[in-house]
Amino acid sequence: MSAKVLIVGGGILGSMHAFHAVQSGHTVVQLEREADARGASVRNFGLVWVSGRATGADLELSLRARELWERVAESVPGTGFRPNGSLTVVTDPAELAVLEQVCARSDAGLRGFELLDAEGVREHNPAVRGDVLAGMLCRQDAAVEPRLVPRAIRAELEKSGRYEFHAGVEIAAVDDVPSGVLLRDSTGKTWSADQAIVCTGAWHNGVAAPWLRDVETVPVRRVRLHMMQTESLGETLTTSVADADSLRYYPGFDVPALSVMPAQEPSARQWGMQLLMVQRNNGGLTIGDTHMYDEPFGFDVEERPYELLARKAERVLGHRIPRIERRWTGVYSQLAPGVGDSVSGAVGQGIYYHREVVPDVRLVTGPGGRGMTHSPAIAEQTFKAAGLL
Template sequence: MRLIIIGGGILGTAHAFEAVRRGHEVVHLEREAEARGATVRNFGLVWVSGRASEELEITLRSRQLWEEIGADVPGVGFRANGSLTLLRTPAEIAVAHEVAERPDAPARGFTVLDPDEARALNPALRGKFLAALHCSRDATVESRQAMPALRAHLEATGRYIFLPGVEARAVDGTRVRDDHGRLHDGDLVVLCTGAAHSGLVRELAGELPVRRVRLQMMQTAALGEPLTTSIADGDSLRYYPGFAGEALDGLNRTQPQDVVAEQHHMQLLCVQRLGGGLTIGDTHEYREPFPFDVGEGPYDYLVALVEELLGRRLPPVHRRWAGVYSQSTDAGQIVCRRTPAEGVHLVTGPGGRGMTLGPALAEQTADLIGL
């Protein structure tokens, strides 16, 4: 079959990859010259550790797919580096021990380490912490280079055409009209338009059970030494549903968040890019309209926190940015799917899980629509 895929971010590209892998042809439309949304404004984390129990199976499947993709497409920069959640209080350590004793802990690769064990795994951690939760299943890809690498691989098959700077304006049956007046005929249309919930998406599918979430992040110059795992702080225990339980309830009752972290709904995530710099974040803003500027308070907080954990000064911050992603508000739904017309399918709203789950969500879609 011939698919017209709208949206060049991780979901659109993953759907294109899966369709071509199954022997189909793809015409891929992206309104920008290159993906510029949440796909490239993230950590590139394939994050198993904090996923809810009901999401674990699809997350592990996506982790497997990313590893397979990384072997076929080295340019995506896949590496199975794992993560360390660095714990600074007894209440945080209690949460780590609770989740490490659950039945699904081996599947997640959970182990609680003392500081010496954590530093043996990641020698750059010379700062202050009491223990660490190691997740051996977490991994990383290079978010800024993964989409071009995947497209180059697809183009080499002869069954994939990428059309940048082309915006879909109308869908009639399975024919798409773009803003240049050209028509693209296919057997199926798949819309993966990210945080763009209006325009064509609203015309086709109406109001969706999704919301937009804004974040702030930054990247430093090269650290000058390897950060061999991704790192997180104890606030990530509050954010990710996989850590819910009695110990987390106790943490929330007895250990208030830092004022800045609470105000901006923050957690620390930090991953080293292949070039040596550190991507650090992040904040969460849920109320629109979002501000168009970025505040310095969260950046100052994150720099101080990473310096405390590493026990050294950070290199200069070279980039700061904000991003917006789409999140399903349907309880228990990982993603928002709609079929507004025969042969037309919409997939959006994975929240902050887009990079983690992209390949598995595309595989799921392909099964659902009979590819």
Template structure:
């Protein structure tokens, strides 16, 4: 088989790899993308499908998320990608939750510039019929969140790369080794000027030494999904409750978070022990996606715990309602996660090779923006 030549090769067909292939193709590179599975089956399709700028740490990461949102909308405009601008509501049923939301708005002017604001219980109910209004004090409305249904979005981006940008998308192809400019694959030998290794949860096969001292570990999560809601019922804004304020970096600086954390540890110890916070989103076909939990280790057992699923559902119904919450699907996901609040790992183990990994649970939210920075050479670690 003759050696094939490209400018850029990407290893990994999840959202991080797809984003780097798109960024390279948009600048005019000849690009090949290798993915060892026949189609995407990892964390990139086992998530809410939410583009979630509101949860990202203020500053450069928040700006990156907003840029990624723009690119998602550009992709949607040139494909049949389902990408409603649902926005989000953080619901405050307790005074300490409301205090965190108010402090967030007072200290993050960039979010206010994007349209984030406090709304009354009545307005929140108008933005989503799923809002449980009993005892609701107020809510934070953010208009920046998108819903891109990952099981549809990931294949759509792959098709876009192949059909509109001429990317050679090679699913079912394993990269066995790199010795630039040579790439050894199960589809023959290739030559490339540069390679982006975006291998996600598999960070031992290629350049394991690049990960050895990073503290990178794996986060296992549990998620659930209902069947399509009856009568075409629509969720509207994506919903979350007070536990979400303890999960996302956007709120970490808030002094008022301490009171919420203390109460959550007292009243919801099981949720805290299992990293549970709860989002409610909707898929393109009308099903509701619910989750999730967070368990950190290098290696995870493959089993779900029904006690975790019950805790997720119990917390959900404390702030949300829907016509039919019977569960049709349950699954686990695993993604690589960095310690200390780091938002990504970008390292260059040898000339021409860049490893990009460790976006945690924010792959759908940050990948397009991060890839644009990395490929253009403008990336600066936040």
């Protein structure tokens, strides 16, 4: 049965919901309060990251998303999807012990893990010429071009004749109507549909504010990160690359050996830092990142994290990184620890926040750093929950 679906938000979650809706035969109107997506959806690595996902529902969702990303890329090659895999490199025997235990788990095959010695790392990714003891290849990891994805999806959907995108529209309220939904924007204009999906990301104010505060504990928090991009590397970084600090951050690496890893450098611990590097389709490197949880976040960009990240990247590559072209911070919405599914009526398996806030209106937010990875599978789950499949 075809329906008219109103989607609020032009980021990756909103765009993937729009894609799934049109692919399922529905008519879609998508609204974005900015001129274009400007939040965490375009300020990230573009990683489709299976390797670090927690065993269980998180891993299952990421594997489904990885499969769906392949299908999206077939329809929308402009996403820049590439199954390049990843290498997590280590320099210390205690770090290597973590990789050995991770690769010995029963789900290692599902993730496409393979343990490599230093020579194997360089054979698989010749651009990694630093002092590396070993590395773990994850064949399931992939990458997309985050700055291009929302526009590429919109351009493809416009060909269907069942899709409209409206920029500069901020929804302010939901009106009570006998059937369907009626949303009112900040100018007073109304937008009607059979169902609405609200994906406003880290914008916890506006129309989402009362829904996020009508429960005992606010279910989501905001996280700030630092990232940068360089000029062309001049050679191919054949995989995405992570350092040993990512083992501390991602739940998929929670094995007994993790507790005896060397302590993180104080400065890296202060900034919640891990090294991730992804090569863009223009040859430049996206390098990050940090994690800051205590609001209010500063309005300025601090230089120290970038210096630390540059040094980390140079140790892995074995030489100076190219000139930095741009730096930025971003803020994403993350499911608050210990909340999420404990809220009455919420779904999302403790991975993201999804609740039918009023009849036929669903709020979907809080995937955190998983947003790019999980977005197609989250959209699929939304449409199943809404009875639109």
